[in-house]
Amino acid sequence: MSSQDEFEDQPWLDPDAVPFISIRGVTKKFGDFVAVDSVDLDIYQGELFCLLGGSGCGKTTLLRMLAGFETPSSGSIFIDGVEMSNVPPYERPVNMMFQSYALFPHMNVEKNVAYGLKRDGVPKEEINLRVAEMLSMVELTDFSQRKPHQLSGGQRQRVALARALIKRPKVLLLDEPLAALDKRLREQTQFELMNIQEKLGVTFVVVTHDQEEAMTLSTRIAVMDAGEFEQIGSPTEIYEYPDSRMVADFIGSINMFEGRVTQNSSDHISVSGSEEDIEFFVDYGMSIKDGNKVWVAVRPEKMRLSKEPPTAKKANQIKGMVQDIGYLGDISIYRIKLASDRVIDVTVPNQIRPKDGKHVAYWEDEVYLDWDAASAIVLTR
Ligand SMILES: Nc1ncnc2c1ncn2[C@@H]1O[C@H](COP(=O)(O)OP(=O)(O)OP(=O)(O)O)[C@@H](O)[C@H]1O
């Protein structure tokens, strides 16, 4: 296997791969306010890269700098090997789909999609060909004569996407592309977006504040907070191995316990809970001193819930009382009150239909939670 095959789906792991977009020490200040704070990032060709973070953390600002609508206060941006500081937006190999995409209301779908090519003076026959090709790709061939107000939200979204892609940019920047859609349509459109991206091999940089969307879409995610990157990694890395409490909390839900390291070796860490009577045993080592304060995080789906008390006192378990049960159809969420008065969440998949409304446990029941040594994460910040 050549190194190229080995890293085909994960070029960021390939030491020889050349990034398509390279952001180097980029800062953006508005007056005294630092919106983007000295960030470094490489994005590779064909990636579907997500910038994820809460409102105001600097996502749009970073995207606008890539598009050339905003100038970095310091640092530099390279796209396809060219330094961008003196390249105006229309000469960059990128196209941006804005947070609130506006279609031309008086033009039908076909004319909306053709607009950019027409303005560039592309010959009519070529325009017709490319528009037909694009409409077929976003599955809107039958809707070509309709005006935007005669379309559903998802269809309008696809027109906007076709309009942004028809000029064949090497990079498409999408700012909250699916925010206007309801949940069902959003999920469906996410998959369409992935298919189109894969078919065209265009590099997508997508801004979102929706963590599920980022998890579904991305090759990699950069989690942003206050203008900085907290962590950059694949969806699995970010979810299974968050490296800070902020990331662990932001992606999915998680139960966090404060504790002190009691034993630390090359292949495990033991932590004693500060608030709860829990002895944690985590099956990986890290360089940290005995006695140091850490947080142990366990996701709700990684905890087992049982009404049977364990036979022997062991690590990775705690007793509690069922305070609430939320039935979500596919899973049930149990809210468990611990002796410390803290309430934590445990999810239980509903593999078999609860017969006569029978649950694993009921309100006020005393229950035992336990989890595997491989399921907990130790966080130091
Ligand atoms: N032109 C501007 N002048 C002053 N401050 C600005 C300007 N543009 C953005 N900001 C500030 O910079 C910060 C980052 O803004 P940005 O639009 O990048 O956030 P965002 O992450 O896209 O948020 P959202 O999810 O709400 O769209 C915000 O605090 C915002 O108020």
Ligand SMILES: [Mg+2]
């Ligand atoms: Mg924004």
